[in-house]
Amino acid sequence: GESVGLHLPTLSVQEGDNSIINCAYSNSASDYFIWYKQESGKGPQFIIDIRSNMDKRQGQRVTVLLNKTVKHLSLQIAATQPGDSAVYFCAEILANAGGTSYGKLTFGQGTILTVHP
Amino acid sequence: DTGVSQNPRHKITKRGQNVTFRCDPISEHNRLYWYRQTLGQGPEFLTYFQNEAQLEKSRLLSDRFSAERPKGSFSTLEIQRTEQGDSAMYLCASSFRNTGELFFGEGSRLTVL
Numbered sequence: 001g002e003s004v005g006l007h008l009p010t011l012s013v014q015e016g017d018n019s020i021i022n023c024a025y026s027n028s029a030s031d032y033f034i035w036y037k038q039e040s041g042k043g044p045q046f047i048i049d050i051r052s053n054m055d056k057r058q059g060q061r062v063t064v065l066l067n068k069t070v071k072h073l074s075l076q077i078a079a080t081q082p083g084d085s086a087v088y089f090c091a092e093i094l095a096n097a098g099g100t101s102y103g104k105l106t107f108g109q110g111t112i113l114t115v116h117p
Numbered sequence: 118d119t120g121v122s123q124n125p126r127h128k129i130t131k132r133g134q135n136v137t138f139r140c141d142p143i144s145e146h147n148r149l150y151w152y153r154q155t156l157g158q159g160p161e162f163l164t165y166f167q168n169e170a171q172l173e174k175s176r177l178l179s180d181r182f183s184a185e186r187p188k189g190s191f192s193t194l195e196i197q198r199t200e201q202g203d204s205a206m207y208l209c210a211s212s213f214r215n216t217g218e219l220f221f222g223e224g225s226r227l228t229v230l
Contacts (some may be wrong), residue, residue: 034217036216041223041225042223043162043223044208044219045221046220049216073138089160091217101148101172101173101215102217103148103150103215104150104162105160105164107158107160107193109158
């Protein structure tokens with residue numbers, strides 16, 4: 001079936017650098033995308049979301065970019081800190097399906113981000 | 118602590134035994150979700166409740182799995198006749214609004230020997 005996937009399974013950066021985590025999705029009908037962060041031994045934590053009528057959305061130190069033409073999603077983290085070390089997942093939902101819960105997410109495989117002091 | 122609480126955090130059982138996990142969502146959240154996560158993979162949706170009504174179930178949820186949320190507050194996930202393939206982290210999440218912003222608990226890790 002259709003799924004969400006990631007280009008890079010691991011990413012290693014130095015503290016203070018900017019990080020870019022990429023995600024490819026294959027379901028062209030998906031219209032809502034979310035990034036989650038999961039630290040070791042914890043449940044996923046919501047970072048930021050974006051709807052398909054947008055191509056960019058900014059949060060605190062994070063920016064999500066959506067390129068629907070090539071079905072690509074990215075998460076940019078500015079001034080990466082050691083506390084950003086975690087696994088990052090992109091997730092999608094087919095929000096146009098009538099009655100579907102927006103919490104019924106399809107997660108990708110994840111990218112491990114390691115930040116070196 | 119006002120976050121999502123899951124119990125037990127760890128469960129080791131022998132194949133064929135039944136196990137039950139409990140989830141206490143954030144109190145004002147009427148939506149509750151169960152997900153399953155295996156090592157190195159993203160969480161997979163299992164089922165969703167709005168208040169006490171179970172509105173969606175994944176095909177992953179075989180007949181051996183049952184989830185309840187009898188009073189629209191806490192929820193239980195029972196697995197009968199466990200198999201080794203059931204070994205995973207079972208995550209519960211809750212939300213107040215119909216968005217993708219879910220609040221996850223720390224999960225219940227199941228190991229089936």
